[in-house]
Amino acid sequence: MPDVVLVVLDLLGIAVFAATGALVAVRKELDVFGAIVLGAITGLGGGVVRDLLIGAVPPAALVEWTYLVAPLVAAILVFVFHPTIGRMEKQIGVLDAVGVALFCVTGAVKALEFGLGVLPAALCGLLTAIGGGMMRDVLAGRVPVIFREELYATPAFAGALLAVAAVELDLGAWAYGVAAGVCLVWRLLALWRGWKAPLPPGIDRG
Template sequence: MSDTLLLVLDLAGIAVFASTGALVAVRKELDVFGVVVLALITGLGGGVLRDVLIGAVPPAALDDWRYLVVPTVTALAVFAFHPAFGRMERQIMVLDAVGLALFCVTGAVKADEAGLGVLAASALGMLSGIGGGMMRDVAAGRVPVIFRGELYATPAFTGALVATLIHQEGYAEWWYALAFAICLGWRLVALKRGWTAPLPPGIDHS
């Protein structure tokens, strides 16, 4: 995957995740600083964790000004126009799924380029997708979404696994669309049909 394409996909995913973090902050009635901080955590958290774990320091989020500007501008837009964003809950959930799919692919590719094995690269691809959301929820005083029964981490790991295998086999860049589609499709179908991860016997999702 070319560096330019990787950068574009990374920034697109960061913008999407930053918007979800900013919305959570607005609903928690945080001030503008809190909105920006939560957006930064959500947009950059997973990527920073991945980069630190593979030894790519300083992380891209701190080494390239664009990684800080994109989530900051997104946060300020949500802060200023939050009523409009709040009415777009359904669309934002779809965009969140898109961000998850983007990050699991780019994260897996970066991890594989660092020389990790298939499973390790796939796990770090998944972490790239879910890490920021987990940090956002903890910072906002919520149980992370991946622990509430939602099918979120599983599609991310599957998409990352496919992306890792594609990268190792050296297939053309358009093949990454398959990994992206698997993660995105699974997440969207789960949202539409209300699919959830299994809970211990005798425990009701309600």
């Protein structure tokens, strides 16, 4: 994937995730500093962990100023305009799904570029997509969304696998869009239709 495309997708994903983190902070009645911190952790957490695991050090978030500005701006906008943004629950869910789709692809592709194999690269894509959200939920005292029966990690892993396949088969940039699209559509359908991951036998949903 061309570096410029990778950076643009990364920044979009960071901004989207930072907005969801800041919204959680506002709903927890945190101050502006709390909103910025939770937004930054949500937007950058998964990518930083990925970079540390694949040896891309120092992480891009600590080298490129744009990676710090994107979550800062997104968090402040949410903090200031939270009465309006807070009423956009469905739209926020869509934005979160977009962030997952972008990150699963960029994370997997970057891991491949650093020499990882197919499965480890796909797992790095998954980690990039869900890592920041897990940190957000833990810090906010919530059960992480991937543990709440929702189909969240599965679409991200599928998108990451497709992105890896696109690189291995040298299909071109259009295939990255397909990979992200599969993840996005799957996640949105899960939200719309209420699809859930299976529970152990004998356990009913509350």
